[in-house]
Amino acid sequence: MTAAPRTEDRRHVVVVGAGPAGLAAAGSALAAGARVTLADAAERPGGQYHRTLPEEFGGPRDGGSHFARLRRRVLDHPHCTWLAETSVWALERPDPEQPGPPRVHTLTGPADGNDRPRRVLTPDALVLAPGAHDRVLPFPGWELPGVYAAGAAQALVKGERLAVGDDVLLAGSGPFLLPVATALLTAGAGVREVLEANTPKTVAAGWTRRPWQLAAQPAKAAELARCTALLVRHRVPYRMGRTVIEARGDGRVEEAVTARLRPDWSVVPGSERTVPVDALCVTHGFTPQLELPLAAGCALLRTPAGEFVAVDADQRTTMPGVYAAGEITGIAGAPAARTEGALAGWCAAGGDPAAPALHRVRRNRERGRAFAARLAAAHPVGPAWPGWLRPETVICRCEETDYGTLRSAATDASGAAPRVIKLATRAGLGPCQARICGPTVAELTARLHSPPPGRPAEGLPPAAPHRRPLAQPIRLGELARTPDGPEPDPKESTA
Amino acid sequence: MSPRPVRTAPGAPERPLQITVDGDPVEGVAGRSIAGILLAAGRTSWRTARSGAPRGVFCGIGVCFDCVLTVNGVPDVRACRRRATDGDVVTTQTRAAADNGEAGA
Ligand SMILES: Cc1cc2nc3c(=O)[nH]c(=O)nc-3n(C[C@H](O)[C@H](O)[C@H](O)COP(=O)(O)OP(=O)(O)OC[C@H]3O[C@@H](n4cnc5c(N)ncnc54)[C@H](O)[C@@H]3O)c2cc1C
Ligand code: FES
Numbered sequence: 001m002t003a004a005p006r007t008e009d010r011r012h013v014v015v016v017g018a019g020p021a022g023l024a025a026a027g028s029a030l031a032a033g034a035r036v037t038l039a040d041a042a043e044r045p046g047g048q049y050h051r052t053l054p055e056e057f058g059g060p061r062d063g064g065s066h067f068a069r070l071r072r073r074v075l076d077h078p079h080c081t082w083l084a085e086t087s088v089w090a091l092e093r094p095d096p097e098q099p100g101p102p103r104v105h106t107l108t109g110p111a112d113g114n115d116r117p118r119r120v121l122t123p124d125a126l127v128l129a130p131g132a133h134d135r136v137l138p139f140p141g142w143e144l145p146g147v148y149a150a151g152a153a154q155a156l157v158k159g160e161r162l163a164v165g166d167d168v169l170l171a172g173s174g175p176f177l178l179p180v181a182t183a184l185l186t187a188g189a190g191v192r193e194v195l196e197a198n199t200p201k202t203v204a205a206g207w208t209r210r211p212w213q214l215a216a217q218p219a220k221a222a223e224l225a226r227c228t229a230l231l232v233r234h235r236v237p238y239r240m241g242r243t244v245i246e247a248r249g250d251g252r253v254e255e256a257v258t259a260r261l262r263p264d265w266s267v268v269p270g271s272e273r274t275v276p277v278d279a280l281c282v283t284h285g286f287t288p289q290l291e292l293p294l295a296a297g298c299a300l301l302r303t304p305a306g307e308f309v310a311v312d313a314d315q316r317t318t319m320p321g322v323y324a325a326g327e328i329t330g331i332a333g334a335p336a337a338r339t340e341g342a343l344a345g346w347c348a349a350g351g352d353p354a355a356p357a358l359h360r361v362r363r364n365r366e367r368g369r370a371f372a373a374r375l376a377a378a379h380p381v382g383p384a385w386p387g388w389l390r391p392e393t394v395i396c397r398c399e400e401t402d403y404g405t406l407r408s409a410a411t412d413a414s415g416a417a418p419r420v421i422k423l424a425t426r427a428g429l430g431p432c433q434a435r436i437c438g439p440t441v442a443e444l445t446a447r448l449h450s451p452p453p454g455r456p457a458e459g460l461p462p463a464a465p466h467r468r469p470l471a472q473p474i475r476l477g478e479l480a481r482t483p484d485g486p487e488p489d490p491k492e493s494t495a
Numbered sequence: 496m497s498p499r500p501v502r503t504a505p506g507a508p509e510r511p512l513q514i515t516v517d518g519d520p521v522e523g524v525a526g527r528s529i530a531g532i533l534l535a536a537g538r539t540s541w542r543t544a545r546s547g548a549p550r551g552v553f554c555g556i557g558v559c560f561d562c563v564l565t566v567n568g569v570p571d572v573r574a575c576r577r578r579a580t581d582g583d584v585v586t587t588q589t590r591a592a593a594d595n596g597e598a599g600a
Contacts, residue, residue, distance in 0.1 A: 054578075055526070057509075110578065111577045112566075112569070112572040112577065134554065151555060152553065155556055156555060160526070160528060162531055163499055163500075163501050164534075165497070251540070252539045400544055436553075
């Protein structure tokens, strides 16, 4: 028998993101014999789904859950380095002569601080699992304080013990509305209505085509059933084919205007209703956080639900040594993200891709994919949604670019290239760098100007809503500094 | 009504802390973000956009930059991502003042 390899001789797998996908990836990479560095911008692992309360509020209280066991197994592992509060702000590709995954640039410390230690990690393989954020379509008044992305309400309740209001309206599309309603109700907040924009026919057609595939996600189905039961118990109406088309208020949201929608999301005239609210939570699906995969050079896949990282049967991206898992490869919820992570971590660690233990993981991954396709079919964004925009409706929240300005820039033939539109209207040039408005601006300009402008300008790569040179903000002072010291050793974790 | 705190886990006594916001003391509890403390104190907005329109939390997870403010002299800190510490000196920002100090964003 040979001795087990020393930590420093093991294959080094860096995992970015410690949500369901990243944590599972770390777990299976460790099981396959690698040493793992797991980095997350948050203080605690769990990502958006397993958002644990800080210790001050009683700490993690799910001692026996699958997640709690996995968290302990990963964080306590002798070959794992856990980098809490660590943002990966850039990936640097080695020169073409030098194959291998990119170097990983990190900053550790309180968010947006100015003296955070900088480190550079050199992995043998990289697993990207940065997740997604809510997509919110614009409507008049969506910039008013008190209008939240549904995920924000969820994060505030689950992570901070804060209910966003007592007269809350939830609107948009997708099953995510249900856990948000549940969390608010459980916290004692008043939820007035939950509005699903798609009509019952669209939703039913999406979900019940190939019903056996739904049975393959029993955990998700049971969770949604529990949420629905809670709505019924609290007498919260769940209406389909209706949405919020306007928010009004003086300095903060006070009223929402809802309206009935046709299947294409055009408004049924005369169906408008004004309801008093103190908070409005909206979600129209999720946008994957693609800046790291793009920085690594990974190819994207265009699907009806948007663009995602293209991966093969082993979760390998098109770049050697770079794997992707979770919501960046498709939106299918936490169980599917976990399955993808388990497969990605194992393969990134050099584990045998044909190992019998992987059979079930692969089967579950295929089911997760099928679930993602059904989710997208059941909750599409109807093409007629721009009907509720007015010329003065804000599209880019940072730069306050309105629909009228965007429309005239896009329909002006000379200003049709995406970069020109950006410069002419400033849409996407603000602090969020188009993370929020990018998909919307891309969709609106493509529609306003047909055929879509395709020619990249000045020999640059084509403008894409997700292309950003830096994945996370970094202060100029920090950028100018040389990285601090070597890579951390296992057990030198930052938490 | 404004956003409000909900009961915490039994057996977990809250540890109070205090920050100042534009010179005014604001009570909070340890474990919350600066955004959480402001919301719990009844404030839904603390920044103004270019036009002067008020802004507060929108995405809640560090993506939209609507919630930025200055913490202990450092501008453009995302309030939803920054855990509050006792004695933090917070000042609110207008967009005009926020246009520096950050590369790439
Ligand atoms: C705000 C929000 C709340 C949600 N709440 C729920 C819920 O309650 N129930 C539900 O069923 N689904 C929820 N979802 C859906 C959720 O996205 C998925 O079901 C699941 O969490 C996805 O897992 P993941 O591992 O792919 O990504 P995530 O869970 O999103 O994990 C990604 C992790 O990567 C980290 N990260 C990202 N970029 C970087 C970087 N550059 N450097 C370092 N770290 C980085 C993030 O901090 C995060 O912890 C929520 C989504 C959002 C946006
Ligand atoms: S609320 Fe979006 S960054 Fe803080």
